[in-house]
Amino acid sequence: MSERLEKGLTALRGQMDSKVESFFSSCVNCGICAESCLFYTETKDPRYTPIYKTEPLRKLWKQEYSFWGKFSSKLGFTKTFKESDLADWEELVYDGCSMCGRCSMVCPMGIDIADIIARVKQGLSAAGYTPQDLVGAANRTLEFGSPMGNILPALKAHIKHIEADTGLTVPFDIEGADYMVTISANEVVTFPEYIGAITRIFAHANVSWTISSEAFEATNSGLQMGNNTIATELVGRIVAAAEKLKVKNVVSPECGHAYAAIRWNGPNYLGKKYTFGVVHILELLDELYRSGRIKTSGMETSRMTFHDPCQIVRRGGVAAQPRELLASVASDVTEMSDHGRMNWCCGGGGGVSANERAEELRIQVFNRKKSQLDEIKVETMVTACSNCRTVLEDGLDANDMDMEVLGLTELIADHLVENEALVGS
C-alpha cells in the first residue's frame, strides 16, 4: 500500500464515530437523495448521487467496522483498498458537490450526507487528492493571509476611498470594541462596496467596531479542502486577534463557508469554547434594525427575489433575518419555489467556485437556479454571500439572462435614513 493511500485511510479511520456508524447502518440505498442534488438533477449522472460520494468512507466502514467486513477479512475475503478508491472520488467530491446540504434534508433515514461528504474530504485531502486550485488558495492564505494573496494593501486603499467619500473613519485594531469585523477576500477584491456599506451602517447605528490588521480574512480554504490542520490554523488567527483586542464579538462576513468555519466549526477545531460571541453580519444588522438603531427610508420597487446562501440559511440557521431586512427596503419580493432551508445552491459552494476544473459543471448545474428564476420572472436577485454573488453573476452571464444581483448589506446601506450629525463623527 502506497504511503498516500495509507495516509488517506488513516484520516478516514479518524472520522469514524457514532454518527457514521448509525448513518451507514441506516442507508437503504433508495436513491431518494439523488433528486435533491443539483449535480444529479442537472446532469442525470447517477455518480453524482449524494450517498455515492461517500463511498470511500462507506467502503472502509463496511470492511473494518461492520460485522461482515470483519468476518470476511478474518477469512481472507476482503478486497484490498486501491488508490483508485480515493482518486476516483476526487472529482465527485470536490467538483460535483457544493456541500450545500440539501441532501441531508431529504433522506428518509435522516442521514446527514453532507456531513459524511465533509469527512470523506478529510481522507482525500490527507492522501493528496485535492484540486490544485484549492491547495494553492490554502497555501496563499497560510503564507500571505488570504486566498488571493496579501490583500491588506488593497483593503487599506479601499478604506482610504471610503473614508474620503464618507468622512467616516474605519477603525483598525481598537481594543475592547463590541464587534471585530472579518471580511472575505472576494469582498475586498470584487465587492469592496460591502466594506463601505458596513462602515456607513455602523456609523449610522453608532456601533463600536474594529477590524484587526492581523486577522481580517475569514474565508477558510482548509474547510473547503477538508484539511482540519489548515482550517484550525486559519480560524486560530481570528480567535487570537479577537482575544488580543479583547473584543466582545466577532462578526462573520456574508460569505457562507466563512460563517460555518468561524461560528460553528471553529471551537471544535480549536478544542475550546470562545471567550467572545460570533454573529453573522445579517444577524447583527437584523438585531440593529429590530432595536431601532438602523432606520431605513424608501423602497426598492423592482421585482426582487432572495437567493439563500446554503451555509448561512440551511446549514447556518440565519433564514428569517435576511427576509426581514429585505422587506424593510423592498416592496415587491417574490420567493423562489424552493427557498429557505430547501433552497437550491448556486452551484459554487464548498470550494467549487475556486476550482477552475469544475467550471463547466458549475455552469451546467446553474440550470437549476435558472429554472427557478424563469418561474418567477424577477428583475433583481438579492443575496448575502459574495461567493454566491460571483457564481450567480457567472451563471446569468452564461445564460444571457438580464438580471441584476445585489448584496443585501449594500442594499440596506443604500436606504439608511440620512443622518448628517453622524458624518465626520
Place this chain on the structure above:
Amino acid sequence: MIANFIDGPLWYFSLFVFFAGVMLRLGSIIFSKHKVDLSVARGPEAPGAFRTIFSRFLPDKGMYPHIKLQVIAGYIFHLGLFAVIFFAAPHIKFFDEHFLGFSWTALPHWGFIFAAQLAFLGLILLWLQRVINPVSRLISKTGDHISSILTFIVLLTGCLALLESFSSLRLLHRFSVELFLIYFPFSSLMHAFTFIPSRAFTGAWFGRRGIKS
C-alpha cells in the same frame, strides 16, 4: 427430524442471533466515539432530534413529485408488512403463546389477503425501482437484493402456509423467518431500528443551529 430441528434449535438460534445482533449493532452506535460540539448552540438539541424522528416520515413537498414511486411503494410495503406481522391470526396466537401471554384482534381473512397483497406490491415495486432506476442500480449492494429476496420468500411462504395450512408449508415459512432473523442484524434491514438514532443525530445537529429538519 428436520421439522424438529426447525421448530427447536434453529428457532432458538435464530432468535438469539437476531436479539444479540440487534443489541450489538445498537450498542456499537451508542458506545462509539461521540464528538462533543463546543460551539454555542442557537437552539436546543433534544426537540430537534425528536422532531426529525417524526418529520422524516413525510417527504418534503417539493421533492415528492420526483420520488412518488419510492414514497408510495415504501408506504404500501411497510404498512402491509406491519399488518401481516402483527395482525395475522396465526402470528397473534404465536406471540400470545410464546412471548406475551395476551392477544389482540386479528385481521379478518380478507384483511390479511389485502395486507399481504399490499406488502407484495410494495416490495416488488421497490425492487423493480432498485434494478431499473440507474441511481438505485448504481448504489445498491448485493445485501440489498438479498434482503428483498428474503423478505419476499418470508411473505410468500407465510401466505401459502396460511392459505393451504399444510404443515410442510408452515415449516417452510418458519425456516425462511429463521433465515431472515439470522440475516437481519448484519444487513441494511437494521434500518428498522437505526433510523431512530440516525434521524435523532441529524435532528439534534439542526436543532442546535436553530433549523427545522
